[in-house]
Amino acid sequence: MSNAMDEMFEIERRDSILILRMNRPDRRNAVSQGVWLGLPDLVARINAMDDLRLVVLTSSTPGMFSSGADLVEFKEVGFDVEWSISNQRAVGAALQALAECVHPTLAAIDGPTIGAGAALAIVCDFRIATPGSIFAIPPAKLGIVYPQFATVALVALVGERHARSLLLTARTIAADEAAQMGLIDRIVPDLESGVTAVAADFSSTSPTAVRLLKQSIRRAVNDPTALSDDLVRAAVTSADFREGVHAFIERRPPGFASISGQD
Structure with missing residues (x-):
């Protein structure tokens, strides 16, 4: 993997489950362009693993899923129009690769799930979250647009009404409201038992x-x-x-x- 990917992810194989842990605690798991560029290759290698039943995206830091895009990187180069366009394309390609992973994917969320971090969760097949998790999509407060692939996925997931509420107001919602609108599938007391329960759903499937x-x-x-x-x-x-x-x-x-x- 690239340096950005090595810095971002810890990978653990647990029988037929592959766990991708975001591990950038000093930046609250902020997602850099290097991660977006490297994610399609990682997913391609995961697709080649024929004996997987479930791929889990989570965080190694309790109480923090992802703070979103790397705003330090944005401050340095984000005002360059061509860089911003190329970055949006990289984000879209990465999200599409994750969405089209051949194996079932699960976002296991504990804590704030913001912006680009929410996009990673949105394109997974399933999402579980602990009761204290919160969600926000703040581009409207930053003067930028959300990646189009993520917007399409969000609308498909929660419908236009809820998508407008989340995107246009950039408001923060708690796990119970996220579950009510369909942004997450289950609220679980802890991620370990939640992942085990989801994996069990696939135990007798082909x-x-x-x-x-x-x-x-x-x-x-x-x-x-x-x-x-x-x-x-x-x-x-x-x-x-x-x-x-x-x-x-x-x-x-x-x-x-x-x-x-x-x-």
């Missing part, structure tokens, strides 16, 4: 089917008329499909090869 279903959902959003022949073909010819059908008929739990690591 990773092959989950990957294909993620593609199908993206197509449903982006092009509802798109055919899914290739997804059906990939599913029906997989070992997971044969095992799933036999397990259902035989009334037993499935033993998916793509979970157990067997060929």
